[in-house]
Amino acid sequence: MKSNTVYKTFNTEGRRELIRITEEVQAAVDEAGIAEGLALVGAMHITAAVWINDDEPGLHEDTLEWLDKVAPPSWKEPANDVARELLPDPGDYRHHRGGEDNGDAHLKNLLVHHQVIVPITDGRLDLGPWQQVFYCEFDGRRPKRMIIKVLGE
Amino acid sequence: MKSNTVYKTFNTEGRRELIRITEEVQAAVDEAGIAEGLALVGAMHITAAVWINDDEPGLHEDTLEWLDKVAPPSWKEPANDVARELLPDPGDYRHHRGGEDNGDAHLKNLLVHHQVIVPITDGRLDLGPWQQVFYCEFDGRRPKRMIIKVLGE
Amino acid sequence: MKSNTVYKTFNTEGRRELIRITEEVQAAVDEAGIAEGLALVGAMHITAAVWINDDEPGLHEDTLEWLDKVAPPSWKEPANDVARELLPDPGDYRHHRGGEDNGDAHLKNLLVHHQVIVPITDGRLDLGPWQQVFYCEFDGRRPKRMIIKVLGE
Numbered sequence: 488m489k490s491n492t493v494y495k496t497f498n499t500e501g502r503r504e505l506i507r508i509t510e511e512v513q514a515a516v517d518e519a520g521i522a523e524g525l526a527l528v529g530a531m532h533i534t535a536a537v538w539i540n541d542d543e544p545g546l547h548e549d550t551l552e553w554l555d556k557v558a559p560p561s562w563k564e565p566a567n568d569v570a571r572e573l574l575p576d577p578g579d580y581r582h583h584r585g586g587e588d589n590g591d592a593h594l595k596n597l598l599v600h601h602q603v604i605v606p607i608t609d610g611r612l613d614l615g616p617w618q619q620v621f622y623c624e625f626d627g628r629r630p631k632r633m634i635i636k637v638l639g640e
Numbered sequence: 641m642k643s644n645t646v647y648k649t650f651n652t653e654g655r656r657e658l659i660r661i662t663e664e665v666q667a668a669v670d671e672a673g674i675a676e677g678l679a680l681v682g683a684m685h686i687t688a689a690v691w692i693n694d695d696e697p698g699l700h701e702d703t704l705e706w707l708d709k710v711a712p713p714s715w716k717e718p719a720n721d722v723a724r725e726l727l728p729d730p731g732d733y734r735h736h737r738g739g740e741d742n743g744d745a746h747l748k749n750l751l752v753h754h755q756v757i758v759p760i761t762d763g764r765l766d767l768g769p770w771q772q773v774f775y776c777e778f779d780g781r782r783p784k785r786m787i788i789k790v791l792g793e
Numbered sequence: 794m795k796s797n798t799v800y801k802t803f804n805t806e807g808r809r810e811l812i813r814i815t816e817e818v819q820a821a822v823d824e825a826g827i828a829e830g831l832a833l834v835g836a837m838h839i840t841a842a843v844w845i846n847d848d849e850p851g852l853h854e855d856t857l858e859w860l861d862k863v864a865p866p867s868w869k870e871p872a873n874d875v876a877r878e879l880l881p882d883p884g885d886y887r888h889h890r891g892g893e894d895n896g897d898a899h900l901k902n903l904l905v906h907h908q909v910i911v912p913i914t915d916g917r918l919d920l921g922p923w924q925q926v927f928y929c930e931f932d933g934r935r936p937k938r939m940i941i942k943v944l945g946e
Contacts, residue, residue, distance in 0.1 A: 488641055492919070525678070533846045539754055540750070543735060544734075545735045546733075549734050549747075552728055553726065557710065557863065575858055576858065581855050585851070590852065590855055593855075594856065597844065598751065603754075604680055604682075606645070608645050608789070613789070615685050616684075617686050636831070636919070639791070640643075641794055677796075694839045694888075698887030698890055698891070699887070699899055702881050702887050702896055705882065706900055709878070709879055719882070722878040722879060723878075759833050759942035761798050768837030768838050
């Protein structure tokens, strides 16, 4: 069994961003010289996620808008009445009592999930025609790490 | 380390369907002759998912109804006011500008997650008594692929 | 390739609880004597989940409250109008026709996801500074099993 562990640090300009990382994951597989195996790709922070979906800007905008309704930030006006009612009943996240303001980003981490496992076949990420891997930042503007762990033979 | 890669194509009659695939995943494990390992089961499309839960028709109906409220389609009347407010603010998904109508299916993929990893112990899928594996189609009526990748010894 | 399979049974006092299990997962890795690999941690029941996030009580309270709004129980008064409209249209979950009352717990399993895969590097769980592993019980007060499956070398 061979393995390769790669860490990547993001420091996004925006608070929330989707960043395509398919090529970095493939590079970690190439570096490992693995033909058959798995590549785990995981955020190492609790306010970020990894998603496999389409590289289509309209979809990304839809998704970030929808995430703000389902897991609403309390640092800006709720998008509408549904977002308002999905905020915590104390009026603000209890998590903010310690000085944080990213309670919504923890729930977005929950919704999107912090990791994916990509199958590797014949040395290539075995993805469907539209599948791309994205790092999803929900509380950026500071250095945050991600791990790529490749295992196989 | 042994591995086995199996692709399965679904072409569902309905737009949305949950299809039990536990037996297919076990067959891929049997074929690989693996006693201890992992079986990754993943949709290769961005509008489908894989879920492990109960094989109970009432639950499946509940789940599809609930998914239509939380991630509402724009090709039919919203189920209620909450579903209406969870639709994107431009009135329709931005993703539909290219001619698609499956924006909701991308969000359902996000909610359910596109993959599971099933542990293999003594050559059997190591699932709990009620756990079954389901392929979840959210935009069917056309050929869509799924991968089963088994690794172990 | 080495492997280690550990089962853990929870019998929570409360119906819903988040229980930190990072140390148990590390113990399973230690026991296996694995330096590089993966640790799968999965609920073996369909009304529980595993989540990696912050060990902060306020966040846990926020999360359980939010889950009750998005995936509302029908065995208590809905938290507000949004929770009421996210309940199934027949008034109660179809899943309850067989005598169950845990329909919401199945949807919480879907939202949180029943499993995580933790990377192992140099014999340690390769987690970020705030990442802890939690077993998430949504229908407790009875024995429920979880699997830790460690693979690597």
